[in-house]
Amino acid sequence: MIQTLLQYPFDAQTVMKKRKSIKEFLLASDTQFLKKNIAILGGSTTHDIKEMLELFLLDNGIKPAFYESEYGRYWEDAMFDNEALKNMKPDIVIVHTSNRNIINYPSSSNGDAEIDNMLHSQYEHFEEMWDNIREKYACPIIQNNFEMPFYRLLGNKDSSDIHGKTNYMMRLNMMFSKYAQKHSDFFINDINYLSASYGLERWSDPQYWYMYKYCLCTPAIPILGHSISNIIKSIYGKNKKALVLDLDNTLWDGVVGDDGVKGIEIGYDTSMGQAYSEFQNYIKLQKQIGVLLAVNSKNDHENAIAGLNHPEGTLKPEDFLVIKANWNDKDSNIREIAVELNLLPDSFVFVDDNPAERDIVLSNNPGIAAPDIGEIEKYISVIDKAGYFEVTNLSEDDIKRNEMYKENIERIQLKQKYSNYNDYLLSLDMTAQIRDFDSIYIPRIAQLTNKVNQFNLTTKRFSQSDIEDITCDNEYVRLYGKLEDKFGDNGVSTIVIGKKDGRILHIDLWLMSCRIMKRNMEHAMLDSLVQEASKYGIDTIRGCYHKTAKNGIVKDFYKTMGFSLTEQNVNDTVWEMKISDYRNLNHVIKVEIAQ
């Protein structure tokens, strides 16, 4: 099916060949595309790279408008005034360079100091460009590092001797990495790894340089496009959020219902056992960086739990937030898991060795990923290279995510003990921090504006530099909310941004993470917003609801908060409230006063 042609693992040649019909298909879908301006500054031919990147971005719900520099003019475009680029106001700048753009390489007669100088000068050529781009456009930069040279003059010594080109490339790459470590809006597109993984011999076939000035072989272009698109979609919050896993022949070799716990292979005693152990370890590592785990298996529940409790297994029942082990069809299990995790199925990666199960799930859940993982020896490679969980911003929240979800399940269990919902809320002993933006939370705040889709009144997306600007701007009233209760801390999970307009405050942004819904946090936020607004002589608060495919739940939110409808259009409604009429709504959360 054409809709799966871009899903990993894709056939690069087919993607190139059918690019026109794939693009038409993607554009014809009823996705509400996120429109982004993307500048590609090339140190070599970029034409097909742009076309492939466009396909993968469309597949991720992002519609790009491109600026492409004239052949090889990446540095000039970055350093000097460029009307076209300035008028475009890029959201992302991609610098497509390669080792073909290295001006000076060490020669065998150079000494230590000379080579150090050469290296720094080469590095600074790039660093001043990045600093300039940031100053002019204040947007994320995606920069290729360097692939290894396709010949080694010094043979094996080429990598350890300072005169070797390979050694020089490696040192340059380390300097690029250091810059990336210091700037959270700067991302390395690791073509050093990509080319090695693809096969450096094929990737760097010089024929494509001599004939077409491509710094890589054309068959690898879809891989490059896919890699860049992974970084971009991660920046805009479009990573998948959960792995939903089958059990038999996916997490162990064999069928636990037939073979018994002693008959399945997992652990270091056998080859198959080792293969599955490595896979279980990989999944566990994903959990540690914030990926949620669930089980979707055709098994009696007790057999599934027994299999997961195998002494040699790394993954235990507690590692999974939801375990669906039953004889229902896997598709309805997926929908139940989605409801229980308060997520949509299109944020899942369904991992199952059975193609028939994958097909059913794919057909009924548009946007879900269900890769052909092949045989056990390939599982990790397929899932890893697809880039479902590409990291651009590892926050404390990501690392603690599974813990937070678990705590939520404990809350749900507590709720079942109370018949009066208000009493339940009081029993949670909730406290909240509701304050103006603090620089320490800016990355998380930006991340939230890109990830939250359901409780989001206007779905305005902000980059980190946008949030930094708003934080310094006196025209705005800004609040973040951090909710804690006796089970744990939910972290920063709600944001309100209001813009002052005389005596009116326009709410430009109001969003809240699913995990703190139905706790009356929105009431506490509104109490604080009113309090803040009245300090500036505001007498009216105006809010707007922009309808999207995902935010139906907040259609009447302003009404429930006591606002009156003032304007009704097809996709928007506008609401208003007079501060003089307002009475505090929150009676269950203790809000800490700022120092």
Place this chain on the structure above:
Amino acid sequence: MERTEILKRVNEIFCEIFDDDTIVIRDETTATDIPDWDSLMQIELVAEHESHFGLRFGMKEVLNMKNVGEMIDIIEDRATK
């Protein structure tokens, strides 16, 4: 494989790549005969013929091909599919 058979298959490939059923390929056909045939299309045409006929063209061969007929000569000689 008969040369006429090769020509027929090559014609099909051109029609597919250019998304145009009306293209008719002859030995004398060159890039100037088809409007969309630029250096980037060239890359695709070469790759598709290589894949379809199971052979690789050398760089010099590609640079020296004066028309489609010369490409077919090489295919006649080295095709494995």
